[in-house]
Amino acid sequence: MSESTSDIIERNRLAVEAHFHNENPENVDKAVELYTDDIVWEAPARGQVYRSGAEVKEAYLNIFKTTHITKMTLLREVVTETSVFTDHISEAVVVGDKMPNLPYPIGTKVRTRLVHMFEMRDGKIAREIAYEIWREADSGVDVDDVPADAVEVPL
Template identity: 55%
Template sequence: MASTLTREEIIKRNIEAVDQHFHNENAEGIDLAVGVYTDDIIWEVPARGLVHRDRETVKAEYLKIFDSMKVHKITNLHRFATEDWVFDDSIFDFTVTGDGFHNCPFPAGTRVSVRLVHAFELRDGKICRENGYEIWRRAEDTHLVRDDIPADAVVQEFE
């Protein structure tokens, strides 16, 4: 069946699904965050060798992650969408507090700056693929943490 939505409406719907996902990426809202996934979700984090193919496994992964980080700041650099994809480029400044990041390159106690590009594939307003491309750096490493922050970047501080 052909969609009756315009291109702009499809893109808006896709951004709203990703917004709902991001807004609920916390222990209290996790069911809403994974609720925008299709039944055949593919969740992949190549830098840490992770591929999950169902909501419950992704939910469990997120809960371990939430329990292993103290977020200091999130800087949202860019977000744009097409009829099929939403891309988000952000920087997460946090301290690793536990072992919930499977294959984490840094031990607990390390303050990190993670450049994270999400590529979300969407189908009928639901996320069917979430790829998280992570670049892990020690927060104090001024040789590696040299991001070009746009003037209109949205910064959230949590300290």
């Protein structure tokens, strides 16, 4: 018996939710396990493309060494049979220099509009594109239209 459309959509939503939940130094291997063998991970604003789980894991470890996230808010999410789109605001402090092409120095408080587009295949992530819009916190361009039903994500 084949899965229903609603089952596939829920499976995709849960896979991305688990991926985000495990994006931390202690559980990064669990996050990477949710990728297909031919994963492509992109961060276009920083000019980064990774083509294996091992490369993505190393990139995540460098992100963890570079930023300390203090708050994450989910503004919206759209899930289909083939894709998951998420729109977050991340608040962080830059604590290191291991993240390639991060536009802010150590000590800067940043707020990032973080939009992800996940391409899904068989309940796994085949492509992750992280559109990062970096802004210094409380600067003149640090403005977002936060919906009333936005949800703070537990860290």
